[in-house]
Amino acid sequence: MKTIILVGGGHSHLHCLKKRIKHLDDNVKWVLISPSRYQYYSGMFSGYTEGIYSLEETRIDLERLCENAECEFVERTVLSIDPDQQHLLTDKGDIFTYDFVSFDIGSRNDSLKIEGLHERNLPIKPNYRFPEQIEKLHNSRKTVFIGGGAASIEMALSLQAWKVDNGFKDHLVTVVHSSPLLEKAGSHSSKKITGLTLSKGVELHQGRVEKVDETRVYADDGTSIDYDEVIFLGGPKAPPLFGSSILPTDEKGFLLVNSYLQSVEYPNVFGTGDCATLKDFPDIPKNGVTAVRQGPVLWKNLNGAAANGTIIPFEPQERYLAIMSVGDKRGFLTYGSFSLVSGWAWRLKNWIDVRFVRRYGG
Incomplete structure (x- = not known):
């Protein structure tokens, strides 16, 4: 039996877990390792800050989602990876062995270039x-x-x-x-x-x-x-995990992956979302839009790799719609160089965000 370990509960991994509910495969063992039972949806950070959403409305219960997907849930933080031995070490001292591993752990909001910031940020x-x-x-x-x-x-x-x-x-x-x-x-x-x-x-x-x-x-x-x-x-700043490993990274410390979302040197190591940089498209924004679009490709490729089957490339889009909340239930919508501020833009964002959480939390 092959073992696929998902590290982190980011957007791409949520998609994989939801797909597995409908496509169970007894020949593959799935494990999710995350430092918290709850994954808070970044798209609702601003709404929670403003007092529009309750805490429960902004989060996804990873343990429950894993139970539905017949995926083992482990509440731990991965501290290091040995890609040669295919081992993961957690903060509790556990060692997990994998056939395939995927990282969707997000990024840090910090900067070591600013003197004194790290201690006070x-x-x-x-x-x-x-x-x-x-x-x-x-x-x-x-x-x-x-x-x-x-x-x-x-x-x-x-x-x-x-x-x-x-x-x-x-x-x-x-x-x-x-x-x-x-x-x-x-x-x-x-x-x-x-x-x-x-x-x-x-x-x-x-x-x-x-x-x-x-x-x-x-x-x-x-x-x-x-x-x-x-x-x-x-x-976004790179998480420290990859800097302490032998996995290839870009110059900023993000996991370097190819168009198939695989490490450029270790094809059984995958990375998506903010924590990874596509070698052929290094300037793609590290945001939720990219991570969501990588989810279906990751699902296809993890299953394809486990079955020695077909994998497909991720194809970035040049433009995408973005909406940020600007307070008082109004949104600032941008598409390329076009932008507008309106109440309906916020309502669209709210519909997208609420629907996202319900899809994975329901």
């Missing part, structure tokens, strides 16, 4: 940390977000909306960004989201953060900003 990834950290943001009188991308702006606007709704108008929410907001969406969208963010009362400071101490964030222009909580959302 509020980590919401891995996402099982998310609920307790949002409570700290709600209580913070002065919050600084580092980063000018969608994740930082969305969380800042959602937190600001919660502050206003709950009477904390004296609390300050600041975003420090080294490049224009949503720069990759084009200048028109960047100007639009900048104006919207300022109109909501979020303070913006363009500069590169160089240092963080116990009370202040220091930018490269000499400015310093007081904070109670500081959170880095300046782009």
